[in-house]
Amino acid sequence: MKHQFVSRLPWAFIPTLYFASGVPYVIINTVSVIFYKKLGISNAQIALWTSFLYLPWVIKMFWGPFVDIYSTKRTWILATQLTMFFCLGLLAFSLQLPNFFFISLGILTIGAFISATYDIATDGFYLLALTPEQQAFFVGIRSLFYRLAVIFGSGILVFLAGKLEVNLKNISLSWTIALGVSALILAMIFILHRFVLPFPESDVKRQTETQTAIPFLQIITSYFRQQKILAILAFILLYRFGEAMLLKIASLFLLDKPEVGGLGLSTSDLGLVYGTFGVISLIFGGILGGLAISKYGLKKCLWPMALAMNLPNIFYIYMAYHQPSLNLVYPLVSLEQFGYGFGFTAFSVYLMYISQDEYKTSHFAISTGIMALGMMLPGIISGYLQQLFGYPLFFILVCVLTIPGMISMLFIPLKEEKQV
Incomplete structure (x- = not known):
């Protein structure tokens, strides 16, 4: 069934699109440093391994064309949001395991590739779903909500984990709960986007033949x-x-x-x-x-x-x-x-x-x-x-x-x- 473009106010989805972009990024690249420190990992190990998590954003330009070739930007957005929900849920659970460090690091690595792919799809969708005038207007809005996601991740989420540490007297459980909260928020955003994301007419699967000419x-x-x-x-x-x-x-x-x-x-x-x-x-x-x-x-x-x-x-x-x-x-x-x-x-x-x-x-x-x-x-x-x-x-x-x-x-x- 071919979807027709459904005109919806960008206010219904642009803020949450970019909030959902910022939350995984800040958890992967900033919050991970904090919870590894609280769980007793050395500074050298933390800095070394979490720095490698930047790699997907270094090389994401090389698989950007695949996001164009296969499926639509809307489908990519929903698929990566749902997958990120499972990643954050597994990350939260992994902190309860005896050998949590490398297991959680593997999950963070997968999450980093998913997050970078989500960024590609979201930026492409932004250009397809909004008129040039709307793009100019919402550029500041999307930046604001991305920054609010950073405050949520590195501020509110860390503050919550800290309060739980004091009350529960259990650091790993505190961070499991905090990360679980972030996973649930992404799940709610996924459900919202399933209903409110429009179907731009130009958001179609590209033909592989046309892509090889690039x-x-x-x-x-x-x-x-x-x-x-x-x-x-x-x-x-x-x-x-x-x-x-x-x-x-x-x-x-x-x-x-x-x-x-x-x-x-x-x-x-x-x-x-x-x-x-x-x-x-x-x-x-x-x-x-x-x-x-x-x-x-x-x-x-x-x-x-x-x-x-x-x-x-x-x-x-x-x-x-x-x-x-x-x-x-x-x-x-x-x-x-x-x-x-x-x-x-x-x-x-x-x-x-x-x-x-x-x-x-x-x-x-x-x-x-x-x-x-x-x-x-x-x-x-x-x-x-x-x-x-x-x-x-x-x-x-x-x-x-x-x-x-x-x-x-x-x-x-x-x-x-x-x-x-």
Whole structure:
């Protein structure tokens, strides 16, 4: 039976589509670090293995065409949502097993590939189900609900797990319940989408014959033939190098006991400090960064934004040496996250800047894949370096490793008159 396009208000599905995109991502890449720490896994092991979970987002551009060739975007969305519900349910259950670490890690790996595939389908559906005017209007809405999902995962979910830890006196059971809640929420979103997602006329199964005509090799080679491509690659890989190392270790530092150099925050405190107020600050930093670039241009904003992202890392050096009270940790972490959001805006806009030819969508996908690689590689080594040097010296190293990324900015192509 052929479905006709059913006109529905985008408000009925765009918020939940992108909320359902953010929840698995933050659980896989952020919350996993926290519950592994609470369950006694070492910092080196956590940073190493959870960093590899970025891999699907590094290489998702290579199986994106299959989402076009086989079935519709709507079907892909529903299938990946349902599969993610089962993944999160199995993840919750796996924490009750004696050999939970590698079992749960395997489930997270499968979930990462499903989540990356869901992102491909969702972005494609967004372009098919909405008119150009609606796409422009809802771009901010979808970003907002994705960020709300991050607050839910790294803030509310972690806070809930922390409260359960105190009441149940059982860490693994507390996290099983918290992750089970997230699975149930995805199940409810799946049921909702089963009824409210429209059937765009253009959302049809593509013919394989037409797909083979796509010049994939030409698209990839055209990307790497750009002017000053080595400088561009260095910039993408190095701009967030220090921040990428900090990202994996920050929550571990906040949780670790003072006798081993950490701040000794409870799980609930971490959910508020880092996952709620920190993420809210990051969102406002990103908004302000967008306003600044729209007013002054990328070229004028790039250096101030890079400094705003990297200089607040010194707050972690201060906290490692002085172990301040919780009242001071709140503003220091929030300021660091605000700077990160502000500085990351320039990075995102530059990726759009270099994706302006006939293959702009594919070029942007390649750039974001390389960006994910630039997050994965520093994360892999961050845990070992932290255990080798201790927290104070590690955070000093983080600050030093922000310098190569800023040096790369001297060589990237960027014209004042270019509009982004």
